[in-house]
Amino acid sequence: MVTRLVLFDIDGTLVLTGGAGMRAMNxxxxxxxxxGNALDGIQLAGRTDWIILQDAAARVGRELHRDLRHELRTRYVVHLREEILLPGRGIKAVMPGIREALDALSERPDVALGLVTGNFIEGARIKLEHFDLWKYFRCGAYGDDASDRNALVPIAIRRAREARVADVSPACVVVIGDTPHDIACAQAAGAVSIGVATGHYTADQLRACGAEIVFSDLSDTEAFLRAIG
Ligand SMILES: [Mg+2]
Known part of the structure; x- marks a missing residue:
């Protein structure tokens, strides 16, 4: 019986894409x-795709009305399919220990795995399929669902229940992410937060914003599994 719903963020937590997402949005x-460089200087880490696009549009004096939003999302997905194949800049990899952790969690009958991410669902799928990680996740909440990340954990919990993946209270949900936004969305929902310093923030910064448990990375599978409970 599933008693734990474990929700992972994507960028900086499961993978880094060498900037593919930013290039596709630009x-x-x-x-x-x-x-062409509408995203320059706009903060990306931990924020939802709708908010990022809203900032980018505002910067060039455009209002992000409904039609433009949907066209931007469509074009973004088209470009991301190409950009994810390029070597890119910076790190493009699965983060340390992630495959081992996901394999181990997948074996546990008490754990269900899901996503809670600011990525649009199609973007999430493109990024994770590229690294052969999409197969691990059975439910999730995405950037399409809300522009406010803090709304996403309750949506993920509801989806898990509807899909008969897990029927758990927020206290039995663990959110794993690399930014203060991930910690905040766990706290807003009453879920347990685990910070992992493989993205833009240090372990101390994640601790300072209230992460209950913090890892520098997830390469110690045993310690991570113990933290999940
Ligand atoms: Mg992230």
């Missing part, structure tokens, strides 16, 4: 608002 903005 290309989408270039297609539709004629600005």
């Amino acid at each position: 290309r989408a903005c270039e297609d539709l608002v004629g600005h």
Whole structure:
């Protein structure tokens, strides 16, 4: 019987894509608002794709109305399919210990795995399929579902229940992420937060914003499994 729902963030937590997401968003903005570097200087880490696009559009003096939102998302997905194949800049890899941790958690009958991410669902799928990680996740809440990340954990819990993957209270949900936004969305929902310092934030920064448990990375599978409970 499933008694734990474990929800992973994607960027900086499961994988880094060498900037593929940012390049794809810049290309989408270039297609539709004629600005090739609309994302320069906009904070990406831990934020939802809708909020990022809203900031990018505002920057070039455009309102992100419904049609433009949907066109930008469509173009983003098209470009991401290409960009994810490129070596990119910086780190493009699965984060340390992630495959081992997901294999071990998948074996446990008391654990269900899901995603809670600011990525649009199609973007999440493209990124994780590239690294052969999509297969591990049975439910999730995505950037399409809300622009406010703090709304996502309750949505993931509801989806898990509807899909008969897990029927658990928020206290039995663990959220794993690399930014203060991940910790905040766990706290907002009454879930347990685990910070992992493989993205833009240090272990001390994640601790300072209230992460209950913090790892520098997840390479110690045993310690991570113990933290899950
Ligand atoms: Mg992240």
